Amino acid sequence: MEHIATDNDIILSDDLPTPEDPNFESLDPSYVTMAKLVTAGIMGGVLGINLVIQYASGNLVQFVGWPYAWTVVLAIAFVFTVALSLPRPIWRAQGYQLRDQDLHFKHGVIWHNVVSLPYIRIQHVELESGPMERIFKLATLKFFTAGGGTADMKIPGLPFATASKIRAHVMEKAGVEAREDKLDG
Amino acid sequence: MDSSAVKGKPLGAVNQSDKWQRVSPASIIYFVLKFVSAIIQNGIQALAPVAAVLATAGENRWFVLGSIAAGAAVVLLVGAVLSYLNFKFRIDKDAVLIRSGVLKRKRLTLSFDRIQNVAFREPIYFRPLELVILTIESAGSTSEEVNLAGVPRPLAEEIRRFVLERVKKADANQDKSETVAEAEPQQGSVVDLLRLPVGELVRYGLSNNNVWVFAGIAAGATSQLDDLWDSAFIEMLFDMVGETVGTGIAAIATFAIFMALVILTLLMGASIIGSIIVNYRYHLTYHDGRYHRTRGLFERQETSVPEVKVQSLKIAQPIIAKLLSRFHLTFNQVGFEGKQAPSKKSKFIVPSVQVPFYESLTERLFESTQVLKKPLSAISNKFITRHAVYSFGVPASLVTIPWVFNFGWKGLFPLLVPIVALPFVILRKRRYGYAMDGSNGVVRRGLIGHTLTVFPFHKVQTIKISQSPGQRSSGFADLKVKLAGHSLTIPYMKLEDARTWRAAAMKEVRTSTKAWM
Numbered sequence: 001m002e003h004i005a006t007d008n009d010i011i012l013s014d015d016l017p018t019p020e021d022p023n024f025e026s027l028d029p030s031y032v033t034m035a036k037l038v039t040a041g042i043m044g045g046v047l048g049i050n051l052v053i054q055y056a057s058g059n060l061v062q063f064v065g066w067p068y069a070w071t072v073v074l075a076i077a078f079v080f081t082v083a084l085s086l087p088r089p090i091w092r093a094q095g096y097q098l099r100d101q102d103l104h105f106k107h108g109v110i111w112h113n114v115v116s117l118p119y120i121r122i123q124h125v126e127l128e129s130g131p132m133e134r135i136f137k138l139a140t141l142k143f144f145t146a147g148g149g150t151a152d153m154k155i156p157g158l159p160f161a162t163a164s165k166i167r168a169h170v171m172e173k174a175g176v177e178a179r180e181d182k183l184d185g
Numbered sequence: 186m187d188s189s190a191v192k193g194k195p196l197g198a199v200n201q202s203d204k205w206q207r208v209s210p211a212s213i214i215y216f217v218l219k220f221v222s223a224i225i226q227n228g229i230q231a232l233a234p235v236a237a238v239l240a241t242a243g244e245n246r247w248f249v250l251g252s253i254a255a256g257a258a259v260v261l262l263v264g265a266v267l268s269y270l271n272f273k274f275r276i277d278k279d280a281v282l283i284r285s286g287v288l289k290r291k292r293l294t295l296s297f298d299r300i301q302n303v304a305f306r307e308p309i310y311f312r313p314l315e316l317v318i319l320t321i322e323s324a325g326s327t328s329e330e331v332n333l334a335g336v337p338r339p340l341a342e343e344i345r346r347f348v349l350e351r352v353k354k355a356d357a358n359q360d361k362s363e364t365v366a367e368a369e370p371q372q373g374s375v376v377d378l379l380r381l382p383v384g385e386l387v388r389y390g391l392s393n394n395n396v397w398v399f400a401g402i403a404a405g406a407t408s409q410l411d412d413l414w415d416s417a418f419i420e421m422l423f424d425m426v427g428e429t430v431g432t433g434i435a436a437i438a439t440f441a442i443f444m445a446l447v448i449l450t451l452l453m454g455a456s457i458i459g460s461i462i463v464n465y466r467y468h469l470t471y472h473d474g475r476y477h478r479t480r481g482l483f484e485r486q487e488t489s490v491p492e493v494k495v496q497s498l499k500i501a502q503p504i505i506a507k508l509l510s511r512f513h514l515t516f517n518q519v520g521f522e523g524k525q526a527p528s529k530k531s532k533f534i535v536p537s538v539q540v541p542f543y544e545s546l547t548e549r550l551f552e553s554t555q556v557l558k559k560p561l562s563a564i565s566n567k568f569i570t571r572h573a574v575y576s577f578g579v580p581a582s583l584v585t586i587p588w589v590f591n592f593g594w595k596g597l598f599p600l601l602v603p604i605v606a607l608p609f610v611i612l613r614k615r616r617y618g619y620a621m622d623g624s625n626g627v628v629r630r631g632l633i634g635h636t637l638t639v640f641p642f643h644k645v646q647t648i649k650i651s652q653s654p655g656q657r658s659s660g661f662a663d664l665k666v667k668l669a670g671h672s673l674t675i676p677y678m679k680l681e682d683a684r685t686w687r688a689a690a691m692k693e694v695r696t697s698t699k700a701w702m
Contacts, residue, residue: 101695113651116687118694121646145646146519146669146702152647 024095024106031157034136035087043083047076096155098166101173103143105153117153119173121145127167129160139163143170205273205284211314212272212335216265274333276344279351281321283331295321295331297351301494301519305341305487312485317341321348349475374472378546381467381537385511389464389536390457392506393513399452460536469535471549476516478533490533493700494518496668497640498550500543504634511537514546517638519669519702551641554625561618561629565661565677568617571653572610577603619675621686624693626666628673643697644668645690650683666690669702 054060063069089109097104102118126142133139137160142151158166235253267287275282281300283293302322311317311334319333319341336344381389426440465482477489499515506512516533535546547557581599588596609632616631627639649665656662656677664675664683675683 102691108651111651111653112657113649116648116650116691117646118691120694145667152667 024097024104026095027091027155027157028136028138028159028162029091030136031138032087032091034132034138034157035090036084038132039083039087040080043080091157094157098169103153103170105155115153117143117145119170122170122174125167125171125174126151127163141167205275207273208269208333209314209316209335209337210269211311211316213262213265213269214310215308215318215334216268217261220261220264274331276347281331281348293331297348300348302488302490303345303348304489305345305485307338307481307485307487309483311335317487319344376471378471378476379467379469379535379538379542381464383461383465385537386461386464386467387457388506388509388511389513390460391453392503392509392511393456393460393536394503395456395459396449396452399455400448403448403452464536467536476533478535488533490516490518492550494702495550496644496670496702497638497673498543498547500547500637500639502631502634502636506537507634511539512543514538514543517668517670547639551625551639554622554639554641556620556622556625556627556639557637559620559622559627561620561627562678562682564614564617564619564675565659565679566614567655567659567661568614568677569607569610571655571677572613573603573607577606577610617675617677619678619682621689623689624697626686626689628666628675638673640666640668640673642690642693643699644701645694648687648690650680650687652680656680 051060054063063072090107093109093112094107095105101120102116104114104116106112106114123144123146126144127139128142129139138156139158139160140154140156141158141163143153143155145152155163155166264287268285271285271287271290273284279298280294280296283291283295285291285293300321302320304320304322306318306320307316308318315338316335317338319336321331321333333341333344426437462482464480467480468478470477471492474493475489475491476495477487479485479487495516496519497517499517501513501515502511503513514535516535518533538546544557548554581602584599585596588599590596612632613630616629616635618629620627621642624643625639625641627637629635629637645666646669647667649667651663651665652661660680661677662680662683664678664686666673666675666686678686
């Protein structure tokens, strides 16, 4: 999609390149599967609870006899299909680029965003892996600067090993620069 | 400890690092006032039982009231004396240590590398005794702020010098490279930058937007008085107005306008008085890498900010300031977004200055940058289309559809909103402007008044470029620059400009050897 016009080299480009932009590394494909499962789980849960409530209150029996019942079923199927088709384009739009001095993350299907973060501005890095992420051996990296309370950059869907590798690399970069450049974080 | 003793043995007081010291006994006044203000701020409801006692006490009312007051006074005084006795401080070779608290003991260690600032305040009750409140602000949170109340001025100055020297050393140890702003040739000489006469303070009072803040508070206060609006008072007021000016629409309208003007004048008066109280004898100097500010009528405040900690300079010209051709400057320091707004103390404002002053101050702050003299680039006209259509048009249409069904042609009324909003969107678009000189950027925004923000690229934390589908096809982008403490957004700037800004910022961050905080 775009080329960031600074003059340092791209490193660590061993993962799958996204079709749109060979400069950005894409997130792990299993992230899509995980996102689909989570979406399906949430929607299925909501639907299931609803079914139980309707069954308990006796509405379900009437519903089966209702002439337009199939439209509702179709609508639900449609919503499921749409929701489950979203994670892939979202995944395709995401990507990161590690360079000698800075780090970039792009995201957004309709609105394209690119966040750029110089290593020496990083105050700390968090590696997070929730229960679902652990099943898929994935992790989320969060980068914090002095800019505010929330993470300035969040890279989800990284294989655990890659995430640790990036974290170590970035911290080394940030740390080395910090001592040279009077950062006390 | 009286001040002459301190003068007699320079650094003696602060060098005895193993000894805990007390502040002056006069600090009891400070503690009393602190308790009183804490009660007023947090626990005015706690006074309800007192009211209940009074209501039921019958004839003994005054006796009961007197007893309660006397009891409270004794408790306050004892509390203040104990607070004074338990408040001790010590200045170590690398930290300021504080012990305080009567019931809940508190120990605080504030290491020099985290000290952001050392400020003085001189409340009116300390002035005859030549005592000050020394405030040590840390880079962390406000809860780690330390107030040493009742320190003799010479000792306070010594502590400040001592602490700041240590801070500098702590910095120097971390920083082995050569160019730190604090080590600039101005060392030693004090540069007199600005003194404000009362006339300027009046201008500031008129033109800062505090009038609207006061108006908001007043409106909030009156709307609380629901009973008042329902009461006979308002009816009486209307009757009175009717009697004096007549009952015609014109007369009532004239009266309303007149009243509005009176209220506005009163608010302006309040704002002017506030400005004079806070900023009386405003004096700004530069010395040894720091900006010092002294101001205040009842309470002299001395604040200083190291120039390396200034993340950006805000040059604001609100609508009335435009008529007076004045600008109000704010040094934006490191702070945190999202949490509570930075305290007033951390807002370092230079009120009511003119163009040559802010130009020279900008040059002084950011390595004689000429970025303010550069012509500003405008943003795209598509900004207008986007907001007219998406921010106002679409919501208005969505509201209109059900309204038309319910109210007939009157339901079309919301469609006027985008039309009314359009001039404001156009004004807003026109205010936006940006320029850069490779190492510094300036962004202008506003509606009727405007604000210029100047920042050095090497202090940038992150940069974000966003593009909507429309922006992608027309080659524009939104640029968000995040500095430590706040962020700036330039909407609808040319994509190539956005990329140039990003590249410049990344390059400056990478190559600059200057400290950013």
